[in-house]
Amino acid sequence: MNPNPFRSRPHSRGFRLALFAAILLPPLPAQPAPKEDQKDEPLLLSEFKVSSENRSGYYATNSMGASRTNTPIQDLPLSIQIITDELIRDMAALRVEDSLRYFSGVNLQNRNDTEDGGESYNIRGFRSRMLLRNGIPFNAFTDTVNILQIEVVKGPSSVLYGVSDPGGLINIVTKRPMTKPSQQVDLQFGTWDMHRASFDTTGPVTADKRLAYRLTGVYEEAGSFRRFVRDQRRVIDGALSFQVNSRNRVGVEYLYANQKDDGSSRRSYPLVRAGTARYFAPLAWFGLGFTSATPHDFQNLKQQFAETVWESSLTEKIKLRLAYAWTERDNDKFSNAQGTITAAGVMAKLPQREQYVFNQDNLYLDVLSKYELGATSQTTLVGAQCRNEKFKFYNALWGAQFGGPNGPPVRYLDPNQPDGEKYFMPPLAQMINIPGFNPQTSTTRTQGVFATHQIGLFSNRLLLTGGARYEDLKTRQITKTTPQIGAVYKVTPTISLFTSYNESFVPNTQINLATNKVYDPEEGTGADVGVKFELFNRRLVGTATFFEVEKTNVVNFNSRRDPGEPEYLLSGRLRTRGFEFDGVVSPTAQMQIVLSYAYHDAKELANEQFPDFVPYQLDNSSRNSAGLWGKYHVDQGPLKGLAFGAGYQYRHGPINLFPNGANRSLTQASYDRWDFYARYSWRLRKVTTTVSFNLKNAFDEHYMNKTGWWADPRNSTLGLTFEY
Numbered sequence: 001m002n003p004n005p006f007r008s009r010p011h012s013r014g015f016r017l018a019l020f021a022a023i024l025l026p027p028l029p030a031q032p033a034p035k036e037d038q039k040d041e042p043l044l045l046s047e048f049k050v051s052s053e054n055r056s057g058y059y060a061t062n063s064m065g066a067s068r069t070n071t072p073i074q075d076l077p078l079s080i081q082i083i084t085d086e087l088i089r090d091m092a093a094l095r096v097e098d099s100l101r102y103f104s105g106v107n108l109q110n111r112n113d114t115e116d117g118g119e120s121y122n123i124r125g126f127r128s129r130m131l132l133r134n135g136i137p138f139n140a141f142t143d144t145v146n147i148l149q150i151e152v153v154k155g156p157s158s159v160l161y162g163v164s165d166p167g168g169l170i171n172i173v174t175k176r177p178m179t180k181p182s183q184q185v186d187l188q189f190g191t192w193d194m195h196r197a198s199f200d201t202t203g204p205v206t207a208d209k210r211l212a213y214r215l216t217g218v219y220e221e222a223g224s225f226r227r228f229v230r231d232q233r234r235v236i237d238g239a240l241s242f243q244v245n246s247r248n249r250v251g252v253e254y255l256y257a258n259q260k261d262d263g264s265s266r267r268s269y270p271l272v273r274a275g276t277a278r279y280f281a282p283l284a285w286f287g288l289g290f291t292s293a294t295p296h297d298f299q300n301l302k303q304q305f306a307e308t309v310w311e312s313s314l315t316e317k318i319k320l321r322l323a324y325a326w327t328e329r330d331n332d333k334f335s336n337a338q339g340t341i342t343a344a345g346v347m348a349k350l351p352q353r354e355q356y357v358f359n360q361d362n363l364y365l366d367v368l369s370k371y372e373l374g375a376t377s378q379t380t381l382v383g384a385q386c387r388n389e390k391f392k393f394y395n396a397l398w399g400a401q402f403g404g405p406n407g408p409p410v411r412y413l414d415p416n417q418p419d420g421e422k423y424f425m426p427p428l429a430q431m432i433n434i435p436g437f438n439p440q441t442s443t444t445r446t447q448g449v450f451a452t453h454q455i456g457l458f459s460n461r462l463l464l465t466g467g468a469r470y471e472d473l474k475t476r477q478i479t480k481t482t483p484q485i486g487a488v489y490k491v492t493p494t495i496s497l498f499t500s501y502n503e504s505f506v507p508n509t510q511i512n513l514a515t516n517k518v519y520d521p522e523e524g525t526g527a528d529v530g531v532k533f534e535l536f537n538r539r540l541v542g543t544a545t546f547f548e549v550e551k552t553n554v555v556n557f558n559s560r561r562d563p564g565e566p567e568y569l570l571s572g573r574l575r576t577r578g579f580e581f582d583g584v585v586s587p588t589a590q591m592q593i594v595l596s597y598a599y600h601d602a603k604e605l606a607n608e609q610f611p612d613f614v615p616y617q618l619d620n621s622s623r624n625s626a627g628l629w630g631k632y633h634v635d636q637g638p639l640k641g642l643a644f645g646a647g648y649q650y651r652h653g654p655i656n657l658f659p660n661g662a663n664r665s666l667t668q669a670s671y672d673r674w675d676f677y678a679r680y681s682w683r684l685r686k687v688t689t690t691v692s693f694n695l696k697n698a699f700d701e702h703y704m705n706k707t708g709w710w711a712d713p714r715n716s717t718l719g720l721t722f723e724y
Helices: 011-026 083-093
Strands: 080-084 106-110 120-123 126-128 132-133 147-154 168-174 180-189 194-204 211-222 228-246 248-262 273-274 277-280 298-311 317-336 339-344 351-372 375-399 439-459 460-471 477-492 495-506 522-535 540-557 567-584 591-606 623-633 642-651 671-684 687-696 704-708 715-723
Touching: 080 120, 083 147, 083 623, 083 642, 083 671, 106 704, 120 168, 126 168
Parallel strands: 132 168, 273 339
Antiparallel strands: 080 147, 106 120, 120 126, 147 168, 180 194, 180 715, 194 211, 211 228, 228 248, 248 298, 273 277, 298 317, 317 351, 351 375, 375 439, 439 460, 460 477, 477 495, 495 522, 522 540, 540 567, 567 591, 591 623, 623 642, 642 671, 671 687, 687 715
């Protein structure tokens, strides 16, 4: 059996690139660069919130996730990519994961419907669960209905956020209440009977516009190319902003979201076991209609989020923000099959019900001071964070070893097996909680204080940054200090050189039985040297950087241990070296192109459990990857209001789909993917109507975009938008 039975189908990538050029590069006269949109401001203090004025089409100038303040990207010694709301809309991206494929160094790791319901991503070869919402940890599932921009900040970030992975983080900037009334309604229909309705309304509550609101909501249902699958999603998000006076603002927000998945455990593509070897089940067994789930599988994921923020100008030079945020996730899952089948096509049945309850609250205090000292400019940010997490996990099983009979096996190769046997489901009330296991609980409480300082020299041509954080993990009796240093030198007003060094850490949870203590935390270090540029009146804007990120103190389970040997080995060392480029090109006022390229040498350099297989390429990392998205819009003449474009993604294989272990031979070959879109807008009286069409994975590429999971085959979306 072929250990890697799926490959990119033969085709000409040159032909597809030529097609892209033909679509996006008609002969056009030179035009000035697009001007920034002028919109009413939200009620906020600009030092702590990113607003819509800092953007122009696919390009945004300011980031919050990298510094916790509304800071120009050109002044930060970090690699930062921003996905704007206009780009999200053009891609018809409904989730954060859908928005990232055209940017360097970031990929999906886990979807929101696995385990406890959070999302995680792969940044520079490292898994990262550091998902922020307006600069506050928010590891829950997302929807783009309320997103203004998505920020990808590369490298370690423990100075500002405490416990975090070394690859980087993703910060979601949400839409804020505005002083000018506006409403938007979106209707979308797509493949697999997908239908979605969403709305976004904002405006003042009082005549003096000091109190404003924003309310967004979604209802969505969709099937899948997988059998039995039917998903349902509801999101409602409301926010109020009150300008108490010229120096103080108070904001409150509440979000409720519920995602139900019927017949969808989201099990990965089944593996075939043949002795000690494992293979992906051949495509011929299932085509793209495969399922390793059953019609009885379900997930019911609920989440809530509440936030209160006070922002104040204490003096002309000192600003303060006090923010409290609470997140709760409650996930109830049932699945009826394992993911491994025998060579004869038989899959074992293991009915399992899992319930996860996760609570997190964060209290942040930020004090920002900007002042001049002689011929220098000074910016100081000091702050404190308190984070509390509570986690409960319940696990119930069913079978002979748990007091009940075994269900019939699933014989995938037998078309005559009755569905009642193949998809048998025991009564949930008969499932047995594992004795001595339920519930599994954990509590984490951390407190941290941090300070960063930037000095501007020579009329701010040279910006020097330094900072440090002291973190106290109360429940684990661990303290950690992490530093940060960086510099930006503006060679010209439009070209800047930058360099930085940052550290991060993540506490290990495994206990060293020899010392009866928890292993030392994972430690991450990262360094960047690069250039940022805004050339030709911002017709070409981007970042290019060389980097190295390393993580040590990685704990590996010792599955090969002999009697008396430790259960875990503190032996892991991971490192990524590479180059990344991201840019936005605006050749004319009618055209914008997003382009990226990344080279990653991502390897596991030490692993005592599998020493014979190092160096091992980190899972979900690609040595070479590239992305291209562009559009052209008509702004005059009889076709005014028409826009069209295309996107191209390439990832070079082999891509390891699993960490170093029993499944390390399972890889994804090189693949590329094409998307196309078109829209037409017109205004009648005070209503702007837009009809849009998106064709995704247009050439029906068969590939896996995460560990053992097939990406969606070719699909399309038809949208109708009303703005007034």
